[in-house]
Amino acid sequence: MNRERAQTRHLHIAHGATVQDITVDDVGEETVETYLENWLWGKQSLRPSTHTSYEIHIRRYLVPYLGNLPLTALRPLHVERMYRELAMLEGTRGRPITVSTLRRVHATLMSAMNTAVRRGLIERNPAATVELPRTPRPTMNAWTAEELGRFLTLTTADPMNMMFVLLGLVGLRRGEAVALRWSDLDLNAGLLRVEQTSVRVGGRTVIGPPKSSSGQRVVAIDEETARRLQWHQCRQRLSVLRASDERVPPPTQVFTTERGEPLDPAYVSRLFSRLIAHHNLRPIRLHDLRHTSASVGLASGESLVEVSRRLGHSSITITADVYSHVSPEVAKSSAERLARTIYHP
Structure with missing residues (x-):
């Protein structure tokens, strides 16, 4: 979002936020950031743990890489570029971000964009055609x-x-x-x-x-x-x-x-x-x-x-x-x- 052209109010997307907390963009061109924040606010019926996961994915990954784009301009190539860059990042504990984490971020974006399609905001889901690496089957280490x-x-x-x-x-x-x-x-x-x-x-x-x-x-x-x-x-x-x-x-x-x-x-x-x-x-x-x-x-x-x-x-x-x-x-x-x-x- 262009902060010089848009007048905004601070957003609180913690579970249970009120309508007055939602960012208002006076420009009229809804960005990916604004859409994701409003979408998350509407997910009030989610389990608290799921809501928190969505919030982390939006704040830590989706908004920094895609947030400034107009929602209608988001394309698969933007999503693919984000995933490539995320794969090279260091995790919060000094470890590379795993494939499973990428898949969870992808699931959050897919859910949000599917809602945008149903609401008629975009014609098709830009994340739907993006391929992710396969998640390796975890090794079972059971006791006898x-x-x-x-x-x-x-x-x-x-x-x-x-x-x-x-x-x-x-x-x-x-x-x-x-x-x-x-x-x-x-x-x-x-x-x-x-x-x-x-x-x-x-x-x-x-x-x-x-x-x-x-x-x-x-x-x-x-x-x-x-x-x-x-x-x-x-x-x-x-x-x-x-x-x-x-x-x-x-x-x-x-x-x-x-x-x-x-x-x-x-x-x-x-x-x-x-x-x-x-x-x-x-x-x-x-x-x-x-x-x-x-x-x-x-x-x-x-x-x-x-x-x-x-x-x-x-x-x-x-x-x-x-x-x-x-x-x-x-x-x-x-x-x-x-x-x-x-x-x-």
Whole structure:
């Protein structure tokens, strides 16, 4: 936007902005910057984490490279040039910007330009014909059942041990476990309801619904896990009473600090890494416990449908594509079952 010819008001595109906060361009030629800011303001129904991601993409990448262009003048070559230059930039932590980051920025621009097409502001989406590098399939670094069992045994005394059980055995996501409430559990029936998740937004922890409807699910838990959760609840309540100067109500969350306060999801990941190093175990990421849960489940004879529902995937195709090749144990077990039907009918 030409700042010498345009009279503007400062824009606040944080979630929940008011109409008066939107930039006003007296020139009449809507720029990409003005359009993106107005488009983001209109996305009030987004999850806070998604809204924050869009805001970062717009402020950090799209506006600096495309913002001065009139919206109607934006062409694929402008978008391609931006992606080439972004690929050569250094990330915020000194690392090159990854292909996956470029794809997320591209997804934000695609969504915004599709809206512009629907509103009749432009004839076609200038980002639609731009090709991006393929995102390499991430390497699955799951533990075996024996490795998972050893880790859980070695960390039995840690207050977060039960969270690692739910991540590695049940297959919960980190945010789902952090947001889990005691009211979400029916330990007598052996049922666990996933109804909310915890995410970091703008430096603070926000609890909200799962990203998709398939994320809201009921998962069966075994008797031993239910028994351990009951013991965890007793330990948690005693810890909160000891740490408090006065009587406080029991925590509503399943996993809290020793004072009963909500957990920072990042703390769980850091603790997991420290415990692995302390016990000299094969290093994996915290999220790899979820991969471990799927891999061990498939190897033990659990069907793809069962694993897909337990993990909260929107489609069994996702489960088959991501997890069916994770563990050699799965292929070996399948080959043995097939051979038995032929050699020993």
